[in-house]
Amino acid sequence: MSTHSIKKQLRGLRAVTPSPAWQAARRDVLLKQIQSQMGTSEVPQEGAWVRISGAFTTFRVGFDGLMTTMAARSATVAVLLVAVFLGSSGYLVAAADRSLPGERLYSVKTGIEDARLALARAPKDKVKLQVEFAARRLEELNSLASIENSDERIAAVVSRFETSVASASSAVSQLAKEGEDRVAVAKLVDDRITEYQHSLQVTAEAADKKEFTARVDKALALVNRAGTEALKVIVETPEASKDDVAKKLDDKIKLAEETLKKADEKLAGGAKGAITDKAKSQSSDAKENLAVAKRKVVEGDYKAAIKILANIEDMVSSVSDSAEAAEEASTEIPGEVKGETNEGEPQETTETPAAEVLKQ
């Protein structure tokens, strides 16, 4: 059987699915279980005391982790650390502030961030914090870019960055529904978008590693999406600067066009197949929609333009992913990579996923 046939047969195994009846029944059971848990007194109700105690728990988890690690080496060191912490916690926090993923104090750093988030009451305060933490992740990324063999740590940082950006953006959308100070919060996000994009691009260029660039490209797409969500809110306000909004829309359209152009080049040179054909068709649809969005901007109908752009960006993201897959499929004849396979490693398990997934 040829490699092509094997791959085709493997794709055919997508036919292995649970029965629709089981799938639906299991969904019902799970959601009922969740809803009954939400209704019992065992589930903590939202309130300041719970949030504060939750924050301390979160902080304690990070601190305990540090203590466990240090105590494993030397009880004396652990005692000294407790004394230092109690005596001058500011120094510990400052030291943790400079730590990078994979370093011992990093869990303290992220524990403090989680505690601050839990203590923040107003959605606006949460957004401010998420925006600040996203910027910290970019600083960490910049530091990691020059360190060898840091791919896993980079992936973890980028993931956390994406979570912060998506959380901030989602909070903006929630505020829009609740009629709060949505414009100010949307502007908070909008103001940082250009900074994030610039920082990511500069770091990627400096690093000049293909793995790094691929990961950063995904993060850039997410940042762009967050910017679109913020712009949706801003565009609805009468006091929004028309020139400013028009320029941002133009920039987004140009970015979408460039992304589609790169994707089309990869699709033209990549592996052929159903996925490539579908991606080409999607690319064509996206371009048609971009033309409509451009017309709307010229006509001054910014609300319509941003709605179209939000849909286009999802399509562009999908086309870009397919193009990446097509390019990779056409170059899947790797050379040997020394020391990078984990054959024969013992299989560990715990109730919760392996620590690597959550490593920060």
Add this chain to the structure above:
Amino acid sequence: MQAPWHEKILVYRLYEERSADAFGELYDLYVQPIYRYISFKVRTTTIAEDLTAEVFLKTWEYVQRREKKIDNFRAFIYSLARNTVVDHYRSQAQGEILRDREEMDSVPAPSEQHIARLVEIDSDLATVEQSLRHLKDEYREALILRYIEDYPIVDIAEIMGKSRGAVRVTLHRALNALREEIEKAERPSKGKKV
């Protein structure tokens, strides 16, 4: 392919709002891939169904405990699925500890009911599926994630905890190993004489 944006928003809602709707949507996104992933590692559809349900219940319980946030939901749920299958085998062995990964590698032959479902679709599919079960776990996993679920290399690298280069090497070796298994499976029928 679902935009990662959408998934991030669902995870955010899961944590901030403890939204059952968001959990339901994540279930809809992942129930079939997780079921497939597990079913190629276990013997019967019943076991695959039970373990799949367990994965989602554990996911909810994990979110409830609010210890650490899930930054990469896809990597999280596949890791949880992997561990759930290993725990299943350990409990089957009744206290015997699986010493190394190779004990997981020879997955028992699927039940007749399981094969029959595939043969109905295509008998070649059944051959490929059975051959997949004979591969080492790492190879099987890489092939499932790449060619069945169609995940990009960068996502597979995060799920498996490897670099992209290492994933490519594993895929290359896995395809060769699968080809050998398929040829072995087809050989007796081709060699038969009347």
